[in-house]
Amino acid sequence: MPAIEIRDLVKSFNGLRAVDYLNLSIEGGQIFGLLGPNGAGKTTTIRMLTGLLKPDSGTIKVLSKENWTWKGLMGYIPEEANLYEHLTVYEHLYFVGKLRGVEDLDNRVDYLLEFMNLNDKSDEMVSTLSRGMKQKVAIACATVHEPKVLIGDEPLMGLDPKSQRAVRNLMKSYADKGGVALVSTHILDVAERFCDRVAIISRGSILAKGNLEDLKKKSRSGERATLEDVFLKLTEGERE
Numbered sequence: 001m002p003a004i005e006i007r008d009l010v011k012s013f014n015g016l017r018a019v020d021y022l023n024l025s026i027e028g029g030q031i032f033g034l035l036g037p038n039g040a041g042k043t044t045t046i047r048m049l050t051g052l053l054k055p056d057s058g059t060i061k062v063l064s065k066e067n068w069t070w071k072g073l074m075g076y077i078p079e080e081a082n083l084y085e086h087l088t089v090y091e092h093l094y095f096v097g098k099l100r101g102v103e104d105l106d107n108r109v110d111y112l113l114e115f116m117n118l119n120d121k122s123d124e125m126v127s128t129l130s131r132g133m134k135q136k137v138a139i140a141c142a143t144v145h146e147p148k149v150l151i152g153d154e155p156l157m158g159l160d161p162k163s164q165r166a167v168r169n170l171m172k173s174y175a176d177k178g179g180v181a182l183v184s185t186h187i188l189d190v191a192e193r194f195c196d197r198v199a200i201i202s203r204g205s206i207l208a209k210g211n212l213e214d215l216k217k218k219s220r221s222g223e224r225a226t227l228e229d230v231f232l233k234l235t236e237g238e239r240e
């Protein structure tokens with residue numbers, strides 16, 4: 001049974017199909033990349049997965065649950081970090097952990113601060129943090145309750161290489177426990193370094209899915225093709 005199962009998902013805005021009969025199944029135990037150009041429908045799909053946006057039609061199941069009853073099992077890192085500026089970093093993590101009913105919360109918060117390299121910012125107000133640090137707080141908040149499904153909308157934007165590595169390790173630890181991390185990106189290098197498998201989305205539907213080898217075959221790119229070659233070939237084919 002796939003961890004995430006999306007069937008015939010449709011969402012339009014003012015007559016424009018942002019998501020157009022999108023079908024996607026994602027098995028647990030992996031970091032999965034949703035890859036596509038600007039405006040392809042990544043954020044719209046993710047917002048429907050999280051329950052922030054209602055689909056026009058189609059179905060979504062997460063961990064075999066329907067109707068967003070999976071919400072407590074999911075962690076969500078939005079495109080723009082949306083934080084309470086007037087809390088300290090520690091207070092913020094503690095607050096979200098409390099809402100999520102996390103046990104042994106002091107230890108969990110300490111662990112995440114250490115893991116995300118935020119220890120020395122623990123008592124700083126969120127309002128004083130740099131963009132990258134805010135992103136790290138958002139990631140820590142999304143994972144405080146150890147979600148089975150972690151969804152990140154461009155979660156690495158603004159992060160330095162060390163922080164990117166920390167986030168990858170965090171996602172990998174969920175994947176290794178049978179969970180799934182779904183990350184959207186339009187940065188191919190990120191997908192290549194981070195993801196076990198990817199799906200390429202364009203104009204609201206999935207053009208191809210698989211690991212890099214599968215995609216090379218699908219696009220009939222040569223042995224030495226990069227994900228960029230495959231991506232451009234597939235998305236160009238779409239425009240012809």
Ligand SMILES: Nc1ncnc2c1ncn2[C@@H]1O[C@H](COP(=O)(O)OP(=O)(O)OP(=O)(O)O)[C@@H](O)[C@H]1O
Pocket residue numbers: 013014016017018036037038039040041042043044045186
């Ligand atoms: N709230 C909205 N109202 C109107 N149109 C919208 C809305 N949200 C998204 N769209 C449109 O839907 C399409 C898909 O947008 P979406 O944000 O899902 O793309 P994306 O793949 O996340 O792009 P990016 O890489 O730029 O983040 C775009 O044409 C966008 O303009």
Ligand SMILES: [Mg+2]
Pocket residue numbers: 042043044079153
């Ligand atoms: Mg987006």
